[in-house]
Amino acid sequence: MSSHLILPAGAALLLMAMLTSCDPGDRAAGAAGGDSVLPDPHSFARPQEARVRHVSLDLTPDFASHQLSGTASLTIERAAGADSVILDVRDLAIRRVTTPGGEQLAFALGEGDSIRGQPLVIRLPERADTVVIEYQTSPSAAAVQWLSPLQTLGKRQPFLFTQGQAILTRTWVPTQDSPGIRQTYDAVIHVPAGLRAVMSAELVDPDGETAGGLTAYRFRLDQPVPPYLFALAVGDLAFREIGPRSGVWAEPALVDSAAREFGEVEQMIAAAERLYGPYRWGRYDLLVLPPSFPFGGMENPRLTFATPTVLAGDRSLVSLVAHELAHSWSGNLVTNATWDDFWINEGFTVYLEGRIMEELRGKDYADMLRQLGRQSLLATFQELGGPQSPDTRLHLDLAGRDPDLGMNDVAYEKGAAFLQTIEAAVGRERLDIFLRGYFDRHAFQPMDSERLLQELNQHLFAGDEQLESRVRPREWVFEPGLPDNAPPERAAAFEKVDRQVAAFREGARPGDLQTRGWSTHEWLHFLRALPDTLDHDRLQALDQTFGFSETGNSEILFQWLRSAIRNHYEPAFPALERFLTSQGRRKFVAPLYQDLAATDWGRDLARRIYARARPGYHSVTAATVDRFLQPQPGG
Numbered sequence: 001m002s003s004h005l006i007l008p009a010g011a012a013l014l015l016m017a018m019l020t021s022c023d024p025g026d027r028a029a030g031a032a033g034g035d036s037v038l039p040d041p042h043s044f045a046r047p048q049e050a051r052v053r054h055v056s057l058d059l060t061p062d063f064a065s066h067q068l069s070g071t072a073s074l075t076i077e078r079a080a081g082a083d084s085v086i087l088d089v090r091d092l093a094i095r096r097v098t099t100p101g102g103e104q105l106a107f108a109l110g111e112g113d114s115i116r117g118q119p120l121v122i123r124l125p126e127r128a129d130t131v132v133i134e135y136q137t138s139p140s141a142a143a144v145q146w147l148s149p150l151q152t153l154g155k156r157q158p159f160l161f162t163q164g165q166a167i168l169t170r171t172w173v174p175t176q177d178s179p180g181i182r183q184t185y186d187a188v189i190h191v192p193a194g195l196r197a198v199m200s201a202e203l204v205d206p207d208g209e210t211a212g213g214l215t216a217y218r219f220r221l222d223q224p225v226p227p228y229l230f231a232l233a234v235g236d237l238a239f240r241e242i243g244p245r246s247g248v249w250a251e252p253a254l255v256d257s258a259a260r261e262f263g264e265v266e267q268m269i270a271a272a273e274r275l276y277g278p279y280r281w282g283r284y285d286l287l288v289l290p291p292s293f294p295f296g297g298m299e300n301p302r303l304t305f306a307t308p309t310v311l312a313g314d315r316s317l318v319s320l321v322a323h324e325l326a327h328s329w330s331g332n333l334v335t336n337a338t339w340d341d342f343w344i345n346e347g348f349t350v351y352l353e354g355r356i357m358e359e360l361r362g363k364d365y366a367d368m369l370r371q372l373g374r375q376s377l378l379a380t381f382q383e384l385g386g387p388q389s390p391d392t393r394l395h396l397d398l399a400g401r402d403p404d405l406g407m408n409d410v411a412y413e414k415g416a417a418f419l420q421t422i423e424a425a426v427g428r429e430r431l432d433i434f435l436r437g438y439f440d441r442h443a444f445q446p447m448d449s450e451r452l453l454q455e456l457n458q459h460l461f462a463g464d465e466q467l468e469s470r471v472r473p474r475e476w477v478f479e480p481g482l483p484d485n486a487p488p489e490r491a492a493a494f495e496k497v498d499r500q501v502a503a504f505r506e507g508a509r510p511g512d513l514q515t516r517g518w519s520t521h522e523w524l525h526f527l528r529a530l531p532d533t534l535d536h537d538r539l540q541a542l543d544q545t546f547g548f549s550e551t552g553n554s555e556i557l558f559q560w561l562r563s564a565i566r567n568h569y570e571p572a573f574p575a576l577e578r579f580l581t582s583q584g585r586r587k588f589v590a591p592l593y594q595d596l597a598a599t600d601w602g603r604d605l606a607r608r609i610y611a612r613a614r615p616g617y618h619s620v621t622a623a624t625v626d627r628f629l630q631p632q633p634g635g
């Protein structure tokens with residue numbers, strides 16, 4: 001038990017007793033109502049005793065103090081005899097807890113840890129099922145990034161956005177923050193003039209309601225979602241319609257180019273619906289965030305949050321949109337029950353992404369995506385200590401660890417390779433029928449590895465043991481490495497690239513290579529296939545011919561900079577420093593620092609750039625880089 005007890009006299013002992021049995025390991029299995037039956041090692045909640053059904057937020061951001069303050073009213077459903085509810089919180093200042101009528105309720109913050117935060121135990125009122133929590137977030141809340149006007153494109157207004165996955169929602173909303181405990185939500189957000197709030201929910205009143213210098217925007221999401229999908233952004237935002245049910249929000253200077261870049265969204269939705277059934281979330285909009293957004297995209301329902309690094313100007317990186325859209329089925333509709341099964345969200349989504357892109361751009365294009373994915377997976381195995389490392393399993397054991405550690409290419413690319421293996425064994429048609437039924441049968445429910453294997457047995461293998469032994473599902477899910485029945489990924493389009501790489505290795509000048517008409521994927525394959533060691537003159541010839549250091553394509557620039565670091569090619573370092581200080585996408589930022597830190601000459605350079613760039617990064621990115629590059633004191 002720690003600090004911060006606000007108790008009516010005499011209640012202290014009772015709450016002490018409630019908290020002493022607060023270990024999630026002692027929870028009984030068997031929750032009702034489509035909840036996960038698995039204990040979640042990253043949540044203090046005991047949903048089978050009392051669980052949150054609905055969250056109603058009333059919040060006001062303060063851009064001077066970097067805090068959100070207001071109330072969260074939670075609708076609780078409880079088992080007979082349950083007299084308290086346990087929530088997850090981290091770095092929240094809880095002011096008071098009352099009934100909707102204003103009657104004070106006893107509450108206490110229990111002992112926690114730096115990863116999970118703390119349990120917040122609230123004594124439930126006798127009859128009512130709603131508790132009102134008055135609270136304030138910390139300026140350093142891990143989910144919330146506050147950007148000064150200078151960190152935006154327009155330079156005139158501040159910006160804020162939240163990122164809940166994996167377990168960060170508890171730093172801005174006091175609730176049961178487990179992916180297995182779905183909740184509906186509504187919100188009213190009060191913002192200063194000139195700013196607009198958007199959320200992963202239906203905007204109830206598009207113009208808002210102005211009173212006392214603040215405009216209140218109201219939102220509502222009637223479909224229950226895991227709390228990591230609660231999301232808020234506030235900034236100087238404009239909107240452009242793209243299709244009948246889609247559009248894009250972005251800073252005014254960016255919104256038209258973003259609308260052009262994402263012009264194929266309706267085609268993508270239609271393709272996904274043909275394959276996997278109706279899109280169930282109403283609208284599908286995108287929000288382009290400032291460059292510090294730590295991910296490529298985040299599949300917040302109805303409103304994908306996207307990095308501006310995807311705006312290449314030629315729609316060459318929009319498979320990211322196909323990915324986030326695919327999460328509307330895999331992840332948001334059927335959700336990993338705990339973070340140990342993150343692959344159920346991401347592996348399925350990468351597979352679906354490939355299928356959607358195949359519908360739009362054809363098989364050659366999708367094959368390139370798949371082969372690049374396989375390359376990334378094999379590289380990730382090496383980074384994790386080789387294919388025998390336990391962290392190369394799909395089903396992970398993340399208890400006691402930050403679930404963020406499981407967010408690597410194993411979940412994404414090994415998960416997708418598992419589905420490719422099933423497709424190769426049963427045929428695409430049968431797999432599609434299975435997937436369509438899977439999303440229908442488990443819509444708005446959690447899914448875990450064991451239950452998924454049962455699903456495959458029941459609805460796909462259907463007693464055909466030979467088929468099952470060809471797929472070897474248990475080996476895929478529970479064993480490390482890549483099973484040897486994974487179909488090889490070979491994109492026909494890369495053969496011509498390989499020929500050019502071979503010519504270059506034999507001394508051909510870059511200007512004589514046949515590269516006309518190459519897409520981003522061909523360039524990525526080319527850069528990855530270059531010899532590990534290249535001298536200064538060869539690198540200079542490549543850069544002068546193809547302009548890699550100056551490219552506006554973030555994926556190509558990233559791959560080029562890795563070659564430059566590997567070969568200590570200093571002329572590219574100004575571009576490297578620019579890239580690291582102008583965006584905070586973890587996928588780009590973390591490997592580049594890691595590459596630098598692994599050299600004898602680059603560690604100090606990495607530290608110097610990081611000291612300057614770190615204040616501009618979201619906590620998700622900074623926490624990853626901190627692991628191998630301790631922040632400078634005061635940095």
Ligand SMILES: [Zn+2]
Nearest residue numbers: 323327346349
């Ligand atoms: Zn994803």
